Amino acid sequence: MKPLNHGIIVWFSVFAGALMLGSCGDGGEDVFPTPPVTPILEEFAGHVGGGPGSADGTGTEASFSYPRGVATDNAANVYVADSSNNTIRKITPAGVVTTLAGTAGVPGTADGTGAAASFNYPQGVATDSAGNVYVADSLNGTIRKITPEGVVTTLAGTAEVAGSSDGVGAAASFNFPSGVAADSVGNVYVADSNNNTIRKITPAGVVTTLAGTAGVAGSDDGTGATASFDSPQGVAADSAGNVYVADTNNNAIRKVTPAGVVTTLAGIAGALGGSADGTGAAASFLWPTGVSADSTGNVYVADSNNNTIRKITPAGVVTTLAGTAGVAGSADGTGASASFHSPRGVATDNAGNVYVADYYNHTIRKITPAGVVTTLAGMAVVIGSADGIGVVASFNSPQGVATDSAGNVYVADTINHTIRKITPAGVVSTLAGTAGVAGSADGVGAGASFNFPLSVATDSAGNVYVLDVIFNQRIGGTGGAIIRKITPAGEVSTLAGLAMVIGSVPPIGLATDNAGNLYVADVFDHTILKITPEGVVSTLAGTAGVAGSADGVGAAASFLQPRGVATDSADNVYVWDNYTIRRITPAGVVTTLAGTPGVQGSSDGTGAAASFSFASGLATDSNNNIYVADTGNYLIRKITPAGVVTTVVGTLGIAGFVPGDLPGVLKPGDVSLSGRTMYITAGNGIARVTNVP
Numbered sequence: 001m002k003p004l005n006h007g008i009i010v011w012f013s014v015f016a017g018a019l020m021l022g023s024c025g026d027g028g029e030d031v032f033p034t035p036p037v038t039p040i041l042e043e044f045a046g047h048v049g050g051g052p053g054s055a056d057g058t059g060t061e062a063s064f065s066y067p068r069g070v071a072t073d074n075a076a077n078v079y080v081a082d083s084s085n086n087t088i089r090k091i092t093p094a095g096v097v098t099t100l101a102g103t104a105g106v107p108g109t110a111d112g113t114g115a116a117a118s119f120n121y122p123q124g125v126a127t128d129s130a131g132n133v134y135v136a137d138s139l140n141g142t143i144r145k146i147t148p149e150g151v152v153t154t155l156a157g158t159a160e161v162a163g164s165s166d167g168v169g170a171a172a173s174f175n176f177p178s179g180v181a182a183d184s185v186g187n188v189y190v191a192d193s194n195n196n197t198i199r200k201i202t203p204a205g206v207v208t209t210l211a212g213t214a215g216v217a218g219s220d221d222g223t224g225a226t227a228s229f230d231s232p233q234g235v236a237a238d239s240a241g242n243v244y245v246a247d248t249n250n251n252a253i254r255k256v257t258p259a260g261v262v263t264t265l266a267g268i269a270g271a272l273g274g275s276a277d278g279t280g281a282a283a284s285f286l287w288p289t290g291v292s293a294d295s296t297g298n299v300y301v302a303d304s305n306n307n308t309i310r311k312i313t314p315a316g317v318v319t320t321l322a323g324t325a326g327v328a329g330s331a332d333g334t335g336a337s338a339s340f341h342s343p344r345g346v347a348t349d350n351a352g353n354v355y356v357a358d359y360y361n362h363t364i365r366k367i368t369p370a371g372v373v374t375t376l377a378g379m380a381v382v383i384g385s386a387d388g389i390g391v392v393a394s395f396n397s398p399q400g401v402a403t404d405s406a407g408n409v410y411v412a413d414t415i416n417h418t419i420r421k422i423t424p425a426g427v428v429s430t431l432a433g434t435a436g437v438a439g440s441a442d443g444v445g446a447g448a449s450f451n452f453p454l455s456v457a458t459d460s461a462g463n464v465y466v467l468d469v470i471f472n473q474r475i476g477g478t479g480g481a482i483i484r485k486i487t488p489a490g491e492v493s494t495l496a497g498l499a500m501v502i503g504s505v506p507p508i509g510l511a512t513d514n515a516g517n518l519y520v521a522d523v524f525d526h527t528i529l530k531i532t533p534e535g536v537v538s539t540l541a542g543t544a545g546v547a548g549s550a551d552g553v554g555a556a557a558s559f560l561q562p563r564g565v566a567t568d569s570a571d572n573v574y575v576w577d578n579y580t581i582r583r584i585t586p587a588g589v590v591t592t593l594a595g596t597p598g599v600q601g602s603s604d605g606t607g608a609a610a611s612f613s614f615a616s617g618l619a620t621d622s623n624n625n626i627y628v629a630d631t632g633n634y635l636i637r638k639i640t641p642a643g644v645v646t647t648v649v650g651t652l653g654i655a656g657f658v659p660g661d662l663p664g665v666l667k668p669g670d671v672s673l674s675g676r677t678m679y680i681t682a683g684n685g686i687a688r689v690t691n692v693p
Contacts, residue, residue: 298313648663
């Protein structure tokens with residue numbers, strides 16, 4: 001049987017309905033339909049979930065993308081500035097995550113309600129006693145207000161106008177505000193990072209500078225403008241109206257009284273930083289970014305570069321509440337046994353719990369007063385190279401995927417520099433290469449080496465082909481990539497070298513046909529290459545160095561950075577190219593099957609009426625349907641031979657992983673089919689869809 005998948009990937013991407021099965025009869029015989037079979041999306045091997053995403057859901061079903069700030073309300077709801085998603089999220093005490101305002105992936109400046117509003121890299125959030133949420137909308141240079149009903153308005157500043165002016169509402173200006181806090185009478189305080197100042201906004205929208213001088217970086221204590229800060233990023237207010245500042249570049253925690261008197265509460269302002277516990281100046285921090293004050297006057301600090309959460313008593317005594325300095329991780333546990341990865345924001349609730357925006361883990365963590373750390377929402381990235389069954393196995397940014405006639409799955413485990421094999425039962429083993437060892441050596445199994453393998457394909461004899469990258473070496477007088485061949489016994493040889501300019505994007509699509517020929521999408525030369533089983537390389541379509549989107553025969557056709565290939569049972573070749581899917585017959589006739597050159601979108605439809613974003617994988621089934629991993633839209637699309645495009649897996653614009661009935665939520669990489677089972681690289685694992693529609 002000819003393999004049905006031929007994988008491609010994005011260069012270092014280090015982002016529906018039931019299938020009705022009927023029966024038929026002849027003559028007048030009664031026919032009873034087979035019950036419908038529901039397609040299911042599930043985790044097959046490694047860890048598909050985790051890492052950046054934008055999915056709503058409960059606990060680990062939800063996902064975040066570089067959350068920066070957290071705040072709580074009187075009902076113990078948690079609000080999150082989900083910075084890279086440009087949204088404000090809400091988490092109930094039960095861990096149910098919803099999007100309060102903004103739309104994931106859509107930056108903007110619009111006021112409005114819920115998804116109609118937009119933000120641009122919001123970093124700080126705060127709440128008041130009435131349940132309003134305040135947002136430091138950093139790249140917009142504004143402070144936004146969200147009512148409990150989700151109505152967003154701009155409280156102060158003018159979008160995209162950077163400055164340091166005091167004034168009322170839009171007459172005031174900020175320069176990359178990063179943190180916000182609210183006091184008991186409704187004043188809002190702002191860490192105006194690039195101005196090196198602390199600003200105050202009254203309930204009437206009057207903005208003044210409480211402490212520091214715009215444009216003056218320093219570490220001086222003093223009153224008002226005589227004090228100085230260096231890129232302050234976090235602020236908190238206590239019940240007495242004092243403001244606490246995470247003075248990030250000074251590696252210190254500062255205190256500002258209501259009269260504007262600035263002192264250094266803990267650490268030494270301007271010091272190089274450290275991780276020592278102690279009292280006042282005897283303690284040290286390393287790039288603290290978030291602060292929060294509880295009802296008894298304790299201050300909590302997200303000590304980002306130490307990967308710890310620190311506690312400061314009113315007397316200035318600093319201890320480490322959770323995490324271990326210098327140890328990055330995602331482990332839950334108590335005190336030092338827990339780990340964080342660059343925590344950026346902290347908040348406290350009325351019960352004394354501490355909430356943490358764990359930035360690089362893309363999670364929200366909870367710490368009890370006893371120091372017990374759990375993950376409230378989101379799932380941390382799991383990276384590794386372990387063999388095993390299902391989720392016991394681990395991968396590191398797997399890219400290409402392909403299947404053989406026996407239903408085995410082969411994976412280009414890119415950052416591990418290995419090729420992995422997964423049986424239909426989910427047993428993962430390393431077919432060739434050694435994790436962490438990069439190279440280009442031929443050999444058997446672990447005796448061979450790869451260098452960031454990108455794509456894989458299989459032939460009818462069970463051989464596996466790998467598109468492998470070569471850095472700082474010479475092939476045919478230039479740098480380049482090579483095609484490796486792995487026999488079923490694990491013997492690795494080099495089949496062909498592909499010339500390219502060192503530093504350019506390598507070829508990143510690979511497919512085989514019934515005769516064992518290989519096809520390569522050469523993104524740099526804008527061509528589709530053909531390689532015979534003997535390793536002879538020729539150009540099937542396009543002209544090297546000539547970019548375009550013309551249909552035609554052979555060299556008369558043109559492509560613009562084609563990035564993926566697949567073949568069907570008739571040996572037609574399909575290519576993702578400039579937001580379109582192109583088809584090349586065995587005679588080299590190129591036509592555009594779906595999409596419009598240069599037009600990015602997400603529309604289903606027929607031919608040019610359909611649109612795609614950035615596709616990173618193609619596969620075909622036995623009926624010559626094409627499946628496209630439309631990574632930019634977070635979807636798997638289906639294209640019939642007539643060019644009819646539908647969406648079968650994923651939710652438009654929602655990244656992450658939510659398994660179950662289709663469409664689910666997924667950020668796909670490459671895609672492969674074995675019968676009616678689909679395999680998709682996603683996150684650091686492989687997802688599976690059974691009963692593919």
